[in-house]
Amino acid sequence: MTSPASSLPVAAAHPRLARVGAAARWTLAALACLWLALCTAVGPLYWDFENGTIANWNWTNTAFFVLSFAIYLGLIVIMVRFAAGQRVLPRAISGRLSRAGQQHSNQALEPSQSQSVVADSNVSKRHATAASRFATLGRWITRGTNRFWKLALVFFIGWLWVPTTLLAAFGADIRSQIREFSWAWNQWTGLQQPYIGFFSFVPMDIYPTAHYMWPPDSTYLTDQHNVVLTVFYGAVAAFSRYLTGSNDAGIVALAAGQMLLAVFCCAATANRFLNRPWMGVAQSTKDKNGSSTSTGNVSSTTSARIAQDSAPQLAGGRARFLILVFFLCCPLAVFATISITKSPLFAFSFVWWFGIWYELTQTWKPAGKRKGLTATVPIRLPRHSFVAFVLSTAVMLISAKYAWYIIALQIVLALIADRRRWTTYVVALLIPTMLIHGGISLAISSGAIIGGDPIESRGVQLQMIARVASRNPEGISEEAKKNLSDVFNLDQMADAYSQQDADPVKSSGIQAKKVSYKWRTVTPEDMTNFNKAWFEIVKDNPV
Incomplete structure (x- = not known):
């Protein structure tokens, strides 16, 4: 090494x-x-x-x-x-293990134990035969997974039973997204749907969005569940209703599409980690004249770009088998393939993104010695990897709002650790973040869509307050009650509290619920006192 x-x-x-x-x-x-x-x-x-x-x-x-x-x-x-x-x-x-093994070998070779030697010889032959078979099996596994398309075929066949039997997995989020898009589509096509009475609801009331966030001009599209996904999922469901009269076919199609995306992302990343395709299959050599030649089907330029002797060994058959079995059998990975929510989509795109980072860390070539130290220079990403970098970043941004925090931090770290490839990070990370995150922010500020309610990011705080209100209501001071009273109804929070889920406390979801969050009347000024109330309640009730 x-x-x-x-x-x-x-x-x-x-x-x-x-x-x-x-x-x-x-x-x-x-x-x-x-x-x-x-x-x-x-x-x-x-x-x-x-x-x-x-x-x-x-x-x-x-x-x-x-x-x-x-x-x-x-x-x-x-x-x-x-x-x-x-x-x-x-x-x-x-x-100690080596000495014990040597001692055992010496004892086995004593003349008085000739029969034992014969028996051990037979055992050794059986072991050698088994080892040979395992080695052959390992070579076949390696040969069957040494290309992207082979890995994709393994994932596709291994996961095919999920979309063909269970069809799709989804919850209340996509139902709200379909409603939002449908109402917005009706509005865009001229069908008037004014906001309706106090005791009725519009789609954004199902997962409540505070009314102080609504723009002066009526709109039914929100960023509550990521507006890009809302439009995409809603459009597919609307097309399904046009063809079949039901959303079902559209939801199944979305699940099948996500399964194919999962196959692609996992196969691409597995190929990078297991096969290191940028290394090629040839090793650069030099002929008598000192010119570089190639011994395989990869150009000498590609072979020379990265020193083969500094590359770690490729994964063997056993490692490949265990990794593939995990992905094909782990329930979290298997059922995420057809789960139509933002988190699985983000997870698979992140896997794709992560594999490209691995390629970036590995693609350096020696550049001689500088002051006795080994110098290296980075290699430009191939076009297909660069495009994958941009696309995986974009999918992460449209699937989860917190993605831009991760990407922003990664931009800073990358520019510090790998500043020679700064143009790659600007184009693949910074520009997509500015276009997607900035574009959504601009649409919200212009009133084209309604922003997501910040109360959704306060789930842990809400659960703390609701737990105290349920278990020890006397432990909440009058000042904390006053600071919280314009935002939440404490009695309703206590009644709605569930250790398993924060949605009831946020008055979210389509189930029958206690309306603890005063989204119809809360104002930005009221929200300023929320953190004060939370801190005082937690400080007074550490248990």
Whole structure:
């Protein structure tokens, strides 16, 4: 194995910077493990939905925390050492195992145990035969997954039973989106649908949008569930009604389309991680005259761009098999393929996006030595990868509102760590964010659509307030009640509280509900006191 510095920019190869980078990486890993350990330790406390609270923390939970932290961090250490080609087991343990194995071999070769030697020989032959069969199977698995189209075929066949039997999975969100688009379409085509009476509802009342956000001119389209998806899903459902008189065919078509997108995204990313296609299949050599030649079906230019001797080994058959089995059998991945909500769409596009980042980190070529350090320079993304970078960013932005926070942070980090490819990040990340996020913001400010209600992002705060209102209403001060009274009805919050779901407290959904959120009368000024009330309630009721 070569030094990791051979695949990093020259700045990262400096010993002092390398130490800083290593410290930062391990700090991040330790913090992630601490968070996972905390989640593991508090989990048993909340198995009792009615009475579970962190106040019940005891030494058992502390033991869970310490043990799980050691396990999580140990797994990371093992994987890092394994990936770097280093010894996984400590030297003392591996030495003992080696000595024990050598001692066993010496005992097996004693003359007095000739029959045992014959038996061991037969066992060894069987083991060798089994190993040969496994090696053959591994080669076949590798050969069957060494191209994008082969991986796509595996995912397609493995997931095909889902859209052909279950057809689609969806909830209240898409029903609201279909209604919104239908009412907006009627408005665009000249059918007058004025806002109706106080005791009736319009689509945005189902997942309430505060009336102070509504523009002066009537519109029925909101960004409550991501306006681009609302228009797309609503248009497909409207076309389905035109052809069949029902939304069902449109919903099934959307589920099938998302399944195909999932196949594409997972296959493209698996191909990048398992096959590293930018490496080609040839190794650059030099002829007697010193010119570069190619020994495979990839041009010598491509082969020379990246040093083959610094590339990690391709994944073997066992790794490929386990990864594919996980994706084909994990319920979360399987049922997400036909789940018509924003989160699965974001997840699959993020997988696609993540694979391109892996390609970016791996496509550096040696550029000689500078002051005794290995210097490298980045390679421009191929056209198809660059287009994929732009498209995956766009799909993330239209599927989840929080995507632009992730992308904005990534732009900053990328420009710091890989500033030589700044044009790639500007075009593939910054411009789509400005066009999509900025365009939606402009449409909201101009009154073309209604913005999403910020109360939707306060689910954790609402659950805290509602829990206290339900379990300890005397613990809420008069000042907190006053600050909250213009936004929420505390009695209704307490009655609607459910540990499983924040929607009832937000008065969201089409189910019969207590109207705790005063979306018809709340004003921006009223919302300014919400955080004050929340902080005071939580401070007074830490349990």
